[in-house]
Amino acid sequence: MYPKDLKYDKEHEWVKVDGDVAIIGISDFAQDQLGEVVYVDLPSVGDEVAAGESFGEIESVKSVSELFSPLTGEIVEVNDALGDAPETVNEDAYGDGWMLKIKMADAAEVDELMSAEEYEAFIAEEA
Amino acid sequence: MTEELLRTPLYQEHLALDARIVPFAGWEMPVQYAGIIEEHKAVRSAVGIFDVCHMAEFRFFGFDAFDALQSIVTNDLHKIDELGSALYTVMCDEDGGIIDDLIVYHTGDLEYLIIANAANRQTDWDWITSHLPEGVEAVDESDRTGLIAVQGPRALEVIASLAGEGFVPPARFHIAEARLENIPVLLARTGYTGEDGVEIVCHVDHAVAVWRLLLSFAEVTPCGLGARDTLRLEMGYPLYGSDMDRGVDPVSAGLGWVVPKAKTGYIGADAVARVRDAGPARKLVGLQVSEGVPRHEYPVLHEGTEVGKVAGGTYSPTLGHGIATAYVPAELSAPGTELRIAIRRKEVAATVVRPPFVKQTSLSAPSS
Numbered sequence: 001m002y003p004k005d006l007k008y009d010k011e012h013e014w015v016k017v018d019g020d021v022a023i024i025g026i027s028d029f030a031q032d033q034l035g036e037v038v039y040v041d042l043p044s045v046g047d048e049v050a051a052g053e054s055f056g057e058i059e060s061v062k063s064v065s066e067l068f069s070p071l072t073g074e075i076v077e078v079n080d081a082l083g084d085a086p087e088t089v090n091e092d093a094y095g096d097g098w099m100l101k102i103k104m105a106d107a108a109e110v111d112e113l114m115s116a117e118e119y120e121a122f123i124a125e126e127a
Numbered sequence: 128m129t130e131e132l133l134r135t136p137l138y139q140e141h142l143a144l145d146a147r148i149v150p151f152a153g154w155e156m157p158v159q160y161a162g163i164i165e166e167h168k169a170v171r172s173a174v175g176i177f178d179v180c181h182m183a184e185f186r187f188f189g190f191d192a193f194d195a196l197q198s199i200v201t202n203d204l205h206k207i208d209e210l211g212s213a214l215y216t217v218m219c220d221e222d223g224g225i226i227d228d229l230i231v232y233h234t235g236d237l238e239y240l241i242i243a244n245a246a247n248r249q250t251d252w253d254w255i256t257s258h259l260p261e262g263v264e265a266v267d268e269s270d271r272t273g274l275i276a277v278q279g280p281r282a283l284e285v286i287a288s289l290a291g292e293g294f295v296p297p298a299r300f301h302i303a304e305a306r307l308e309n310i311p312v313l314l315a316r317t318g319y320t321g322e323d324g325v326e327i328v329c330h331v332d333h334a335v336a337v338w339r340l341l342l343s344f345a346e347v348t349p350c351g352l353g354a355r356d357t358l359r360l361e362m363g364y365p366l367y368g369s370d371m372d373r374g375v376d377p378v379s380a381g382l383g384w385v386v387p388k389a390k391t392g393y394i395g396a397d398a399v400a401r402v403r404d405a406g407p408a409r410k411l412v413g414l415q416v417s418e419g420v421p422r423h424e425y426p427v428l429h430e431g432t433e434v435g436k437v438a439g440g441t442y443s444p445t446l447g448h449g450i451a452t453a454y455v456p457a458e459l460s461a462p463g464t465e466l467r468i469a470i471r472r473k474e475v476a477a478t479v480v481r482p483p484f485v486k487q488t489s490l491s492a493p494s495s
Binding site: 035036038039060061062064 | 158159164165357418420422442444
């Protein structure tokens with residue numbers, strides 16, 4: 001449920017690093033807590049995001065949550081497919097349900113994120 | 128509130144079905160099982176069942192029961208003179224403020240059953256019993272009554288196969304005795320989803336057996352409060368505490384149809400008549416929004432000025448967009464009026480519409 005090749009933050013986003021680009025989405029735990037996603041509000045390519053700051057919103061039937069960026073950088077790609085098919089976040093949180101690709105400003109920020117084991121322990125503690 | 132939460136007799140069933148449990152009106156209730164949208168669609172296309180055992184059930188008996196209740200509720204109880212018929216109504220205080228909305232069932236000779244909101248159980252009981260003359264027997268049967276709603280276009284099929292040969296379902300807004308696999312129940316042809324179906328009234332000790340019987344059908348889906356809310360909002364059915372409360376009269380709440388003009392002498396009649404004569408200053412309307420999900424308390428705007436707040440709002444699984452209800456000034460309440468709703472950082476277009484938001488269900492006349 002928590003792929004080992006990803007990093008995680010306390011707001012339940014995941015990060016996959018590919019060179020100087022990071023792919024960002026929300027964890028399986030987060031999508032399950034939200035329930036069926038009906039809207040994902042994402043920023044645009046070229047926008048800057050900062051670690052710990054809100055970059056968008058995700059909404060289910062019952063609730064709305066802010067999305068927080070785990071890293072600082074410039075958005076190079078946005079998953080526009082979520083506009084028409086927001087439920088992809090539920091169905092494939094780590095794959096087609098990705099949200100942003102950013103060009104990292106400071107790759108060292110990745111080291112501060114949690115490993116899959118650490119994230120699993122963090123969730124167990126929160127629950 | 129540190130008050131301990133109550134559990135219905137079906138609590139363990141919900142846990143076994145992996146439901147997500149939330150506090151609601153003092154009870155621990157399932158908000159969803161598989162997912163709100165999935166459950167919602169099951170009710171619109173097949174059958175969904177809901178644990179509504181938390182609701183309040185009061186019974187009244189005696190020669191004077193009719194007159195006593197007639198002076199308490201706004202709707203005309205003569206509409207249910209026929210034994211086995213039922214009536215949706217509200218009851219008001221002297222100022223016309225809505226104390227609760229109720230269904231009154233004429234269950235027996237000189238006998239009435241009232242089903243009321245769980246959160247209002249004590250308030251309603253105190254109000255009604257303080258206005259009863261001596262000689263009308265009143266019993267709060269809530270703790271002994273199980274209530275399970277069975278809703279959807281195929282609900283009656285399921286009930287019929289449990290009730291056995293020769294079963295004739297009660298007509299819409301009627302209640303009748305039946306046996307489901309030998310369990311004695313009352314079947315009320317009422318509901319809160321806009322679909323055909325029944326609400327099963329049974330002894331609390333039989334609730335688990337009835338629940339399991341229903342779930343033994345492949346076409347039956349257990350549904351939580353989440354789907355109950357999206358289903359009722361699509362139909363524009365009001366929810367006490369959100370679309371109405373003590374601070375609003377039935378005419379402003381769009382419930383003028385449960386307050387017959389010809390009826391007088393019930394509590395709040397004078398106040399309601401005054402609102403009717405003057406015309407309500409604010410009215411509850413339906414709003415269809417272009418994007419996003421409107422939610423309780425979001426501001427409703429007209430030409431940049433806040434004119435009200437969202438009462439009930441949700442994403443409509445049937446329509447695929449947001450719907451809401453809100454109190455707005457009467458002059459902005461005509462269908463087609465263009466308003467806006469502030470959905471956090473965004474302002475979206477919201478058009479006044481006349482509910483129901485979803486027109487075609489198993490209760491509506493077939494489309495030609």
